[in-house]
Amino acid sequence: MGESVDELSRLLAQPSVAAQNLGIEECAELVAGALKARGFSVSIMPTGGSPVVFGERKGQGDATLISYNHYDVQPAEPLELWDSPPFEPTLRDGRLYARGVSDNKGNFTARLHAIDAILDREGELPCNVKFIVEGEEEIGSVNLEPFVKANKDLLAGDVCVWEVGGVDHENAPIQMLGLRGICYVELRVRTAIRDVHSGTGGSIFPNAAWRLVWALSTLKDPYENILLPGFYDSVIPPTPREKELLAQLPDMRAHYREVYGLEGFLKGVDDPLELAIQAVYQPTCTICGLNSGYQGEGSKTVLPAEASAKVDFRLVPDQRPQQVLAQLREHLDAHGFSDIEIVYLGGNPGAKTDPDHPAVGLAVRAAEDVYDKPTRINPMIGGSGPNFMFQEYLGVPIISNGANDADSRAHAPNESISLDLYAKAAKHFARILMLMRDY
Amino acid sequence: MGESVDELSRLLAQPSVAAQNLGIEECAELVAGALKARGFSVSIMPTGGSPVVFGERKGQGDATLISYNHYDVQPAEPLELWDSPPFEPTLRDGRLYARGVSDNKGNFTARLHAIDAILDREGELPCNVKFIVEGEEEIGSVNLEPFVKANKDLLAGDVCVWEVGGVDHENAPIQMLGLRGICYVELRVRTAIRDVHSGTGGSIFPNAAWRLVWALSTLKDPYENILLPGFYDSVIPPTPREKELLAQLPDMRAHYREVYGLEGFLKGVDDPLELAIQAVYQPTCTICGLNSGYQGEGSKTVLPAEASAKVDFRLVPDQRPQQVLAQLREHLDAHGFSDIEIVYLGGNPGAKTDPDHPAVGLAVRAAEDVYDKPTRINPMIGGSGPNFMFQEYLGVPIISNGANDADSRAHAPNESISLDLYAKAAKHFARILMLMRDY
Known part of the structure; x- marks a missing residue:
């Protein structure tokens, strides 16, 4: 795994702040190089804004898995609150700290690490794999919709694994199915x-x-x-099935109170399910x-x-x-x-995938044995991303997961990931690919 | 006058931003040195915050004139809007540009220049002169009141000439009698x-x-x-006498519209006298x-x-x-x-001096022949300062004047004064001193 972390560190050392138009072209080149090194055919495709890096490699089965990632990161400000400089990746107590390590560069290289492991062992991929790595996710994917619409055939696939996710604050892996x-x-x-x-x-x-x-x-x-x-x-309110899934998610109250020093929540809500619904619906x-x-x-x-x-x-x-x-x-x-x-x-716009779609079951099965706890399904999270246009133009189910945990602090100072979870996320992605052979 | 402008430039090159605790002690030393060079006995007196520089020199008559000034300046930000660096005094088209040049370092050195001229010609001053030069005016003179109260006898005098003023945008000299x-x-x-x-x-x-x-x-x-x-x-509303004086002040509407790009004024007021009253009362x-x-x-x-x-x-x-x-x-x-x-x-608190006080008449007479236009009396201006405590503890009438004009941009980028008005302000102060001989 050391080589993969080195590769991730090189990617993190390259600032790529779309909001500040900082290092975008350079980072796109690094991403393209990493995919080429795995035998992907790669194009750096213009969008009018940051380019999209598209990479494709054929595999044994007919099914195609799409990995959606982004190489841009949030601004690092306020800089004075970082314990180590945001663009100098630093390892402390088993965690790697840098802007973008959890959102989303770590998840991207964990997937490359999974591909390396499969190629090492099998010599080829079990299914077709397409990487769509954009550079404007953190500024609202402002140029992505016309790009996806214009390249429907090139980008088409059967299942899409989204950029981000990981374990919740009880260390249970989560498959996320929707974004606001x-x-x-x-x-x-x-x-x-x-x-x-x-x-x-x-x-x-x-x-x-x-x-x-x-x-x-x-x-x-x-x-x-x-x-x-x-x-x-x-x-529109949550469906009964969504409510059922939300009720199985952990109670976040004590965690939020402790990490953010909150005395209570907006509107005085204090029931865990009500809080989960208010948080995203x-x-x-x-x-x-x-x-x-x-x-x-x-x-x-x-x-x-x-x-x-x-x-x-x-x-x-x-x-x-x-x-x-x-x-x-x-x-x-x-x-x-x-x-x-x-x-x-x-x-x-927001969008969500049906929790009973077979692709969701595949992602859940792939997580068995990788994690210590059973997988939970989160029907919709509070964050946002361009999943709407993938559903609209490519018609794919979308499952989001990755190497993050409750301490990752995406968008905030001291963003980090655990290297242990990084290895697990890579393993999970490898199993998804293997199960795709028969999808 | 060249030497006086050189002295002013040295004072301006020393940042002295009380809000940022920048250069305060150094600037107090410069001020003390300038007074000592004119034969004043000088103390740098602690206040708990920026020190007050107090200087006193006896003169021929028994009357005592107090000059109140301050050596601190407003923060220079936003720096990018300055055409030349705020702490590098720059002469362009007969105007000297720097932070603090109009508020209040220029008025201080103009008064020193007046004293030099009198001493050159007469060998002594016509009245006793006390300089009270504080270093926290721009942050609300937060430590001055206990200082004035504790040093009533030391600071006592008959007439106080306040720190700031000059000509209005029609180039008529103004004697200002009150501050909010x-x-x-x-x-x-x-x-x-x-x-x-x-x-x-x-x-x-x-x-x-x-x-x-x-x-x-x-x-x-x-x-x-x-x-x-x-x-x-x-x-409390303006008195009839104050309204009479306000009615003699120039119509500011066109000037404000042009300099600030305003379409109109708050509450839709458009009558010049009404605007003058609303502006300060x-x-x-x-x-x-x-x-x-x-x-x-x-x-x-x-x-x-x-x-x-x-x-x-x-x-x-x-x-x-x-x-x-x-x-x-x-x-x-x-x-x-x-x-x-x-x-x-x-x-x-705010405070104002009676427009019919003899000291006001003295300042008006002193301005005759110095300026091209008759003097106007402004009973109260919109700005603030610690005149209240001087009236409360020293019981002096206070008249405010100086070297500023409508283009001086106090508190804003590209603050400046006209060197022509600088010479006039010095001359006016010299005549006030001469008239004080028989006060």
Whole structure:
């Protein structure tokens, strides 16, 4: 496994932050090289944004497994909260730390490691394997939909293994079957061409920070009701089967309380099943960032001319990002905030795979003997990704799993994976491939 | 004048940002040295914060003139908007650019230049002169009040010339007689011990940015009504004499529209006198800064655990900062925001000098022949400073003037003064000193 971890470390040392357009081309080349080294025929395909690395290798059976991964990572900021530099992979106590190690570079190289093991032993793959490795997942896969639509035949397959997953905080492996959608926007307002002394302007000049605060405060009330017109109209509740699966998932309350120092949860919910349902079957409106005026030490008496907020709506089936954008514009205009500009930074609808699909059973069987505990099935998670377009254009069932655990801290400082789980994730993927021979 | 500008440039090259505790001691030494060079007996006096530089020199007459100045400056950020580095004084088209050149280092050295001229010609000063040069004006003079109170006899005098002023945008010299008070706070909230992925937490975790936005939105409504309990109770309107003086001030509307790119003014006010009254006789609640979560390029799907806002209340007589702090705490608690911490960053009550005081007449007479236009009297300006404690403990009339003009951009990037006005301000101060001989 040492060689595989070395390969992963090289990939991690290459920053690839799509939001900052940092190291994207270089990282795509590394990914392409890794696939070529396993005998895949590889293309670096343009999309208008970050390229998609596509690799294909024929196997014994007729069935085709698609692995969807991404080589871009979240921004590493705030840098001062990292114990070791985010792009210098560091091993401590059996865990490898670096930005992107859990989301998603580690899962990608664990799958390559599985392929190496099979090729070593068998000389060929048990099924056809296609890798679709994109470079804009962390910014909402903004250019992927036309790419998938235009390359339906090239990308086609029977089962898709999604980028991310692992074990829950009780160390039980999880197969995840759905993702929420997302609509990510930046709200911007400018009230003057320059800042002014707050003593001069405070009583008579418009203030961008106030305009932003007032506009935001109309979007969601302190009881967590999102106030866009028609926002909840197309929200559908979980099915009975989904509720049954959610009830088998572990109680997350104590874990969240401890890791995040929470006193309680929104809306005062405290029943584990209710919490699990609220966590993913309700859409959100999250302020991810606020920016205006002076933010340094002490005081500066300035009236800011500009203000902005990053706002992320998580969507449940059947909400659509374009719908939300239209509702947002309508809402802001109706409340007197036509001066607030909406910049769309990306989005996808949500989608989920039927828990009774045979491909789900295959992934569950493949996990037997690899992990110490029985596999759990999570019908939908809170995060997002472009699974909607794979279901829409390729018609494949999608199962998501990987090498992550409850300490992985995806999107946060000190992101990491356990090397023990890395080996297990590789083994699980190898077994999925072997079972695909007869799919 | 070249030597005086050289001296000013050396002072400007020494950063002295009280908010960032940057260069304070070094700048105090420079100020002390400049006063000693003019034969002043000088003490660098501790206050618990930045020291006060006190200098005194006896003159012919019995009367004592106090010059109040400050050697600290506003933070220079945002640095990218400066055409030349803020702490590298640069001369362009007859203007000197640097942080602090208009507020307040230029006014300080202009007064030294006046003293040099008198000493050259007369060999002694016409009256006693005391310089009180503090180092925390830009952070609300947080340690000055106990200092003034404890040193009443040392600091005593007959007339105080305040730190700042100059000509208005029609190039008429202004004598300013009052300042609003200020209460500057930082509002902080923390909802968890670390940030979380917005997909995981959006529906169930509290969000610090939302808490802050909701709390702020209760402080002031979009019609500019400040909603703290009792906030307007002690506000007193302008006197008839003040209104008369305000009516003689120039119409600022076109100037503000052009320089700041404004379409109109708050509350739709468009009458020049009404605007002048609203600008300074109403208290404010200004958001000076907002800070939470991700503020970089593109999107980051994070739910922030921390958020903060800088908020500046400008106060009119007879409001008091401690009163406002109590009202703010009471208001936040009553609206369910006990989780919002209030950090007091400094403040003063407002104060004003009677426009019919003989000292005002003296300053007006001294300006005759120096400036091309007759002097105007501004009974109160929108800015703040510690004039209240000088009136309270020293009982002096206070007149504020200096070398600034409408292009000076105090507190903003590209702060500057005109060297022509610098010479005029020095001349005006010299004439004030000469008239003080018979005061």
